[in-house]
Amino acid sequence: MCSWAIVTGNSNLPIPRPRTPFFVLLEGIPGWRASSTKLFPFVLTAHALQIVVNLLIFVRAPMSSGGTVTMWMACFRAEPLIGLPALVLIAWLVARSLPQRPLVAGFLTGTGAGFAAEASWRILCPYSDAAHVLMGHTGGILVLGLTGFLLGYLWTLYGRDSAPG
Numbered sequence: 001m002c003s004w005a006i007v008t009g010n011s012n013l014p015i016p017r018p019r020t021p022f023f024v025l026l027e028g029i030p031g032w033r034a035s036s037t038k039l040f041p042f043v044l045t046a047h048a049l050q051i052v053v054n055l056l057i058f059v060r061a062p063m064s065s066g067g068t069v070t071m072w073m074a075c076f077r078a079e080p081l082i083g084l085p086a087l088v089l090i091a092w093l094v095a096r097s098l099p100q101r102p103l104v105a106g107f108l109t110g111t112g113a114g115f116a117a118e119a120s121w122r123i124l125c126p127y128s129d130a131a132h133v134l135m136g137h138t139g140g141i142l143v144l145g146l147t148g149f150l151l152g153y154l155w156t157l158y159g160r161d162s163a164p165g
Contacts, residue, residue, distance in 0.1 A: 080114075080140050087113035091151050110151070
């Protein structure tokens with residue numbers, strides 16, 4: 001539950017709240033995009049918060065997955081599947097706004113969908129050891145981020161020619 005509050009910013013917690021899924025929509029508004037020097041720390045902060053929150057969960061309620069590959073592979077497979085609808089929806093919204101930096105917009109779209117998927121899957125996943133979180137949960141976020149980046153790359157190749165107007 002704490003992870004979901006961090007991703008969406010709907011929390012009274014005294015921590016910085018990146019709004020990753022909403023931040024990407026600013027890429028399509030001329031004059032409102034974030035500078036490139038702020039994007040890298042923003043994404044790193046979001047990843048760091050995800051890892052810190054999951055490690056705090058482990059300190060509070062340690063539950064080891066036993067170190068088996070099948071346990072973290074289950075989360076690694078599930079998170080991209082959960083985040084795929086959000087990725088498609090946000091990518092469609094961003095593509096309609098004609099982003100000026102499609103690669104950045106695609107990466108932020110995928111990363112935001114990954115964090116939303118991780119936050120919702122975190123409620124169901126009982127395991128909280130560091131190896132499981134880093135490989136299963138953070139890996140799923142990175143897969144969705146790379147998928148979004150590839151969607152942005154495809155947009156640079158094919159999307160601008162078929163854009164309306």
